[in-house]
Amino acid sequence: MRIEVDGHGVEVGEGASVLDAVRAAGVWLPLLCHDDRLSPVGSCRTCLVRAGGIVTVACVTPASPRTQVETAGEELEALRRDAVELLVSALPQRALEETRSELAVVCTRLGIGAEAALGAGERGGDDSHPYVRLDRDLCIACDRCVRICADVQGTFALTLVGRGADTVVAPGTGGPWADSDCVACGACVDTCPTGAIFQPGLPLGAPASRSLPPGTATTRTTCGYCGVGCSLDVVTADGQVTAVLPDRDGPVNRGHACVKGRFAHGFLTSPDRLTQPLLRRDGRLEPTSWDEALDHVARGLRAALSEGGPDAVAAISSARATNEENYLVQKFMRTVIGTNNIDNCSRLCHSPSAAGLTASFGLPGGTDSFDDIDQSDCLLVVGANPVDAHPVVGARLLRRALRGAALIVADPRAVGLAGYADVHLRPRPGTNVALCHGIAHVLLAEELTDEQFLHERAAGLPELVDMLKEYTPQAAAAITGVPAADIVAAARLYGRARCPAIIYGLGVTEHLHGTDGVRALANLAILRGTVGTDHGLGLYPLRGQNNVQGASDMGALPDSLPGYHKVTDPAARARAEHVWGAPVPERPGLRIPQMFAAAREGRLRALWIIGEDVCSTDPSSNQVTAALDTCPLVVSQDIFLSSTARRADVVLPAASWLEKDGTFVNFDRRFQRVRPTVEPPGQARTDFHIVQAIASALGADLGCPTPAAALDECARVSPHFAGLSHQRLDREGALPWPCPYPDQPGQAKLYTRHFATPDGRAHLAAVPYLPPGEQPDDTYPLLLVTGRRLTHYNTGSMTRRTDNLLLDPVDHLDIHPDDAARHHLRDGRPVTVESRHGHARLTVRIGTQTPPGQVFCAIHFPASGVNALTSDHADTVTSCPEYKVTAVRLVP
Ligand SMILES: Nc1nc2c(c(=O)[nH]1)N[C@H]1C(S)=C(S)[C@@H](COP(=O)(O)OP(=O)(O)OC[C@H]3O[C@@H](n4cnc5c(=O)[nH]c(N)nc54)[C@H](O)[C@@H]3O)O[C@H]1N2
Ligand SMILES: Nc1nc2c(c(=O)[nH]1)N[C@H]1C(S)=C(S)[C@@H](COP(=O)(O)OP(=O)(O)OC[C@H]3O[C@@H](n4cnc5c(=O)[nH]c(N)nc54)[C@H](O)[C@@H]3O)O[C@H]1N2
Ligand code: SF4
Ligand code: SF4
Ligand code: FES
Ligand SMILES: [Mo]
Secondary structure, eight states, X not given: OEEEETTEEEEOOTTOBHHHHHHHTTOOOOOSSOOTTSOOOOOSOOOEEEETTEEEETTTSBOOTTSOEEOOSHHHHHHHHHHHHHHHHTSOTHHHXXXXXXXXXXXXXXXXXXXXXXXOOOSOEEOOSSSOEEEGGGOOOOOHHHHHIIIIIOOOOEEEESSGGGOEEEETTSSOGGGSSOOOOOHHHHHOXXXXXXXXXXXXXXXXXXXXXXXXXXXXXXXXXBTTOOEEEEEEETTEEEEEEEOTTOTTTTTOOOHHHHHOOGGGGOTTSOOSOEEEETTEEEEOOHHHHHHHHHHHHHHHHHHHOGGGEEEEEXXXXXXXXXXXXXXXXXXXXXXXXXXXXXXXXXHHHHHHHHHHHSSSSOSSOGGGGGGXXXXXXXXXXXXXXXXXXXXHHHHXXXXXXXXXXXXXXXXXXXXXXXXXXXXXXXXXXXXXXHHHHHHHHTTOSOHHHHHHHEEOHHHHHHHHTTOOHHHHHHHHOOOHHHHHHHHHHHHHOSSEEEEEOHHHHSSTTHHHHXXXXXHHHHHHTOTTSTTOOOEEEOOOBTTHHHHHHTTOSSSBOXXXXXXXXXXXXXXXXXXXXXXXXXXXOOOHHHHHHHHHTTOOOEEEEESOOHHHHSSSHHHHHHHHXXXXXXXXXXXXXXXXXXXXXXXXXXXXXXXXXXXXXXXTSEEEEEOOOSOOSTTOBOHHHHHHHHHHHTTOOOOOOSHHHHHHHHHHHOGGGTTOOHHHHHHHOOEESOOOOTTSOOOSSOOSSOOSSTTSSEEOOOOOOOOOSOOOOSSSOEEEEEEOOSSOOTTOTTGGGSTHHHHSOSOEEEEOHHXXXXXXXXXXXXXXXXXXXXEEEEEEEEXXXXXXXXXXXXXXXXXXXGGGXXXXXXXXXXXXXXXXXXXXXXXX
């Protein structure tokens, strides 16, 4: 619609406010309670204009083509100045003198000086939290923090207390900030217009105003922790990172972030950072020069090659590293060493997603763009805890649920989203397949399927229908422990929704039958006909590591070249050989667990481990250490001396995500740029540089002088990436793959015309439920589930070296009060956990999040030894470990 502002016509969309029109006209107004991420409330009353002749607040007044808007004139300016002066009068002078806040900027523009600030400034503050601090004297009670905490983060940690001019923000629990529900997402810091809520390291009010002191620089990059892929603006001064601010235009995060990406950068300057190569001499790791370290690696690789041939060498590439680095590692292994022995931690994580999604739909990624989640009216979240593990996704899901979407959570534990769920299904760990089949049975029985879609676009229906006869809700209930009525209720919610979406995580994949679990979930989307259609959504696997999708996309897999073209496919090999000018071996290589087995048997003679702490994170750690101890050459390339590095023969110091150039691919298949913000410490080098150096030490030239050149080359190897380049990403921002053409956007939503399977159809899978590999018995009566907590990241190598450790200092074993009583355990006391495979030491935490009969712990403190407990059972299709089901007993 067309609105007249100060006599000029401007175009705004339906539902626009007067403020939108004023902004479209390029007119500035003071906006102290407004944030584009929030619904307007009109409480500060500073954005005064005249609409239809009446003085009104612009932000909450709907624009109408009939109403003329006036913003200019001395009278209006005086009214706005008075409104701001009134707010300022309650504040102490430093509110304007010592901040770079929005309020200070507004006052400067309106000509209001510090003398207008008359407040005594005796309200005090709260500095109990390491990252988020409160200076009550600067609070104007605009409510932005309270609203952003509730509406964007979904945490409801803050409230306004007091009356009239003395109203201030406070943690809702009444006690210190550090003891409140705050999850340290930083959103309140990022919206506070006065600096009342602030973070150490930046001037008061600077995050919201984005007014940074002279001498600081900002670099846009992508978070290097989890697979959400938040776009971040990293603030540096004097070669150090001083703060990280979420990018307001970030395609996934839209101005939001979490405690890790936003605050956990202190590891960068930890004195523990590896700053020079280490070499084992007489059993001890000692500092050495790069030349000597590289020479040692080259000699070890040559020895392995001459003793056992190319297949005696293997590499584990890093899902923490960039696409370009992963591309280079696999190219090195295939063309210089001559083996397909390359894998990445996707093996431990979402390899069942890759296998299952490929079998069902044709490609190994999620089926839809996460942006479309805003259209969903039903979220089925299975075996995922996004509130802790993908916090920005968790916040967006919660927001959908609070705005009316149905929410079904399937998790044995009462995870963060479960409290808001319409139905919380609590299956016994390892029984997802039966649970999904029970839901599918109801979809068929109650005719909630899409007949036309099934007829035109799917295959395998008769076999599935036949198999599902057995999986009545009652039968599924007997296997899963979920009440039959809840299975029916969930099926009806999912079955009757207009645009249902499935979001899932490791609770589906890290099982003996993880791939079947993915296929059973895919069945639901196919039965409903929502995948590959414009009226529904399919499956979102919440890929874990920052670049686990990308490491696999780049071909750091034993059976796939870049773009998932099989090494066994002669045409795919020929295309890669043409680009690389070298033969590509045709026999698939070893998977990570097979590498360790081969090492223990003496068949593997050199293992290069990049950015993965296999001794802490692979299952059955005793078997892993035995493998490393037997292997004649173990190279660990890391940013810290991990448990794996401690056992290596050579340790190479790497640069971290804040120190390197390249791209990551996030969980919804978007390529995003990663840019260096500071120099790596000491002699540490980027993984890209190190791979090049190792190739040179062997007399080989990998080409690809820069990360940009590596992505360009990769674009020639796989048509999926043919349209991608650093230049284009710099210009256009994030781009999803497949992206075959440089002049067309990538495919955010897959399969809109046909599926990528050989017959173009979606494949239903009639896979029967099979029990997990481990069962409790009288000796090991409890089931241990392992997973994640918000504050720490995987081995904790980085987060434990930041103030996140203050937020979460202890490795807990969560246990239900009934079981605690039975085992005579007391809260906060140490406990030994024993399994059939090993033992670990943890601290008891009694609560009802974990159901009776189960215990839960995370993997963030390797010293506790959690992976000594886990078995070597693994997904029968992909070898993904059964991390989610281990029978244990407790010894106080
Ligand atoms: N803060 C934080 N964030 C992270 C990470 C981190 O370490 N810390 N790691 C990243 C990585 S690498 C990954 S892969 C992702 C993982 O992200 P998620 O998959 O969300 O994390 P997990 O906690 O491992 O497991 C998810 C849930 O599965 C449930 N579960 C276990 N067994 C079953 C079952 O049989 N059925 C069902 N329905 N549920 C089950 C568990 O109770 C748990 O709540 O997180 C990423 N993000
Ligand atoms: N029991 C149990 N075990 C699990 C899981 C579980 O749920 N339960 N989850 C599994 C899953 S999903 C995963 S993904 C794995 C994760 O396991 P890992 O990948 O081993 O864990 P991370 O801590 O992410 O990082 C590995 C190492 O990379 C280093 N690093 C970080 N950035 C860089 C970089 O840029 N370059 C280099 N060279 N090194 C870098 C870190 O210091 C760290 O030592 O754990 C698995 N293990
Ligand atoms: S940091 Fe985030 S969770 Fe904590 S109070 Fe602020 S908005 Fe709420
Ligand atoms: S949600 Fe994930 S990507 Fe975003 S800031 Fe947190 S750790 Fe980084
Ligand atoms: S910005 Fe409009 S009333 Fe506060
Ligand atoms: Mo992972």
